[in-house]
Amino acid sequence: MTNRNRLTTYILVGLVLGIVVGYVANTNxxxxxxxxxxxxxxxxxxxxMIKMVIAPLVFSTLVVGIAKMGDAKEVGRIGVKxxxxxxxxxxxSLTLGLILVNIFRPGDAMALSGHVPAATASSGITTTGFTLADFVNHLVPASIVDGMAKNEILQIVIFSIFFGTGAAAVxxxxxxxxxxxxxxxxxxLKVTSYVMNFAPIAVFAAVASTIAKSGxxxxxxxxxxxxxxxxxxxxLWLLLILIGVVFVGPRILKLIAMLREPTILAFTCASSEAAYPKTLEGLERFGVKNRLAAFVLPIGYSFxxxxxxxxxxxxxxxxxxxYGIELPLSTQLTMMLVLMLTSKGIAGVPRASLxxxxxxxxxxxxxxxxxxLLLGIDHFLDMGRSATNVIGNGIATAVVAKWEGELGQPVAEEKDMSTATLR
Structure with missing residues (x-):
């Protein structure tokens, strides 16, 4: 059994033990x-500890990748794609969610169950409206030190693009x-491998905590x-994989297999951010050049x-x-477009989806x-969301790499990525 498979096994064991311990704590x-x-x-x-790694990892890999591209036009072309x-x-994704919720109509059963809270009750969630000014202020860092301190991935990406392009020009x-x-x-990358050794313990604690509190x-x-x-x-997974097969070919299934570990980690920790380093590693093992993966993946985490x-x-x-509110199709389509915009304006906000x-x-x-209705089960829902975000960004990066002719042959499973050459 390789170290990678062993870690995956330990994470799954942590998940099961967390459920058992959480149940015992909740009932006794x-x-x-x-x-x-x-x-x-x-x-x-x-x-x-994961957040401690992400900012310097994104900055360093992205700057090196862009500097070695040596062509601002190439960076722009990849960014547009x-x-x-x-x-x-x-x-x-938005359309599929809209179609399926109208087919399943889960809200009808909730209305009949009598668990719907009064319309005047407070949710405790602070709403955030979307404005162009807010988006621009969030997009470009006033200080890269501030952006790194807050782990604002999009701001780090913007600065790294300028820094890497400047280094290539010099x-x-x-x-x-x-x-x-x-x-x-x-x-x-080596520090990341050290941090990941604690993942099974973190998974155990996260699941035990949630089950103990909610039951x-x-x-x-x-x-x-x-x-x-x-x-x-x-x-949605099947649809994304099918689209990936269309553009990359059947080998996209091998990518899904290589992203098994970060996907499980994102699922059990309910955090796609926690899976970022391992997702980057999996993409390079799949054959995506590091300079491209380090550029596309961080942008994907925001968009x-x-x-x-x-x-x-x-x-x-x-x-x-x-609540028995029937929305006409035109209103639902408008809602979908509004969600398309507002979701891009709050990257990095805690409990962003809510x-x-x-x-x-x-x-x-x-x-x-x-x-x-969602607060009590949001953690369980976030587990699925986070895992899906990892798969979606992995497929997206592989497709862009294919378009750019930057998709090589898979790297051997046993290769230590901390000693790999950033290409």
């Missing part, structure tokens, strides 16, 4: 909420600096909604959250159904209190 402890809070500290520590794919993928005089940053990238009963109460949502996720897109339309219409949904509900006069 006098203060399961206190136990859950203590366990969540372990997960928080792990996620903070990536954004074009992201827009199409987001529209597909040429030989910048070579020592590029080599030094290349060394930083390899060090950060397995919450799954039974919302079982129909959760089941139909996960069916929708599976259908191509396919799982979150599907959830936004699915959950928004679900809440309307639960914030986007809250803002959308207000605009379409749907009771914001409906968010209370």
């Amino acid at each position: 402890m006098a203060d399961p909420a206190g136990f859950a809070d203590k366990m969540s500290l372990v997960t928080t520590l792990f996620l903070r 990536a954004l074009g794919w992201f827009i199409i993928a987001s529209l597909i 040429g030989a005089r910048a070579a020592p600096l590029v080599d030094a940053i290349d060394g930083v990238a390899h060090v950060m 397995v009963g919450v799954i039974a109460t919302y079982g129909l909604f959760m089941g139909e949502f996960y069916i929708s996720m599976v259908l 191509n959250l396919d799982g979150s897109m599907l959830y936004c339309t699915f959950a928004s219409i679900f809440i309307a159904q639960a 914030v986007v949904i809250a803002a959308t509900l207000n605009q379409f006069h749907i009771p914001e209190a409906g968010l209370l």
Whole structure:
């Protein structure tokens, strides 16, 4: 068994043990909420270690990749292709969520169950409206130090593009600096491998905390909604993989296999950010040149959250159904376009999907209190969203690499990526 397969096995073991311990704590402890809070500290520590790695990893790999491209036109061309794919993928995800929620109509069953909160109840979620000024202010960092301190991936990408392009333009005089940053990238990949050793413990703590606090009963109460949502996720996976086969060929299935570990990690930790380093590694093992993967993947983390897109339309219409509000097709299509825009303006916001949904509900006069239907199960839903985001961004990067002729042969499984050459 390779180290990679062993880690995956340990993560799954942590998941199962977390469910068992969480159930025991919820049913036998006098203060399961206190136990859950203590366990969540372990997960928080792990996620903070991941965030510690992401900013320098994104900066170093992206700068080296762009500097070695040496052509600003090439960077622009790849960026346009990536954004074009992201827009199409987001529209597909939003549309699929809209279609399936109208077919399944999970809100009708919730309305009959009598669990719908009063329309005047407070959800506790602060809404965030979308304006062009907010997006521009969020796009470009006033200071790269501030952007890195806050782990604003999009801002780090913008600065890295300028920095890498400048280094390429300077040429030989910048070579020592590029080599030094290349060394930083390899060090950060090695640090990532150290941090990932704690993943099984973090997964155990995250699942135990959630089950201890909410209990397995919450799954039974919302079982129909959760089941139909996960069916929708599976259908989105199949659709994205099918599109990937069209552009990349059958070998896209090998990519899905190589992304198994980061997908499981994102699912169990309910964080696609936690899976970023391993996703980057999986793409390079698949044959995507590091300079391209390091460029496309961070942008995807801000613009191509396919799982979150599907959830936004699915959950928004679900809440309307639960309150007996029938929205005409024209209104639903308008809502979809609004979600397309608002979701791009709040990258990096905590509980971003709920914030986007809250803002959308207000605009379409749907009771914001409906968010209370989601709060208790949001962690379980976020697990599916995060895993889907990893798959969506992996396929997107592979497709752009194929378009650019930057998709080579897969790298051997046993190869240590921390010692690989950034290409």
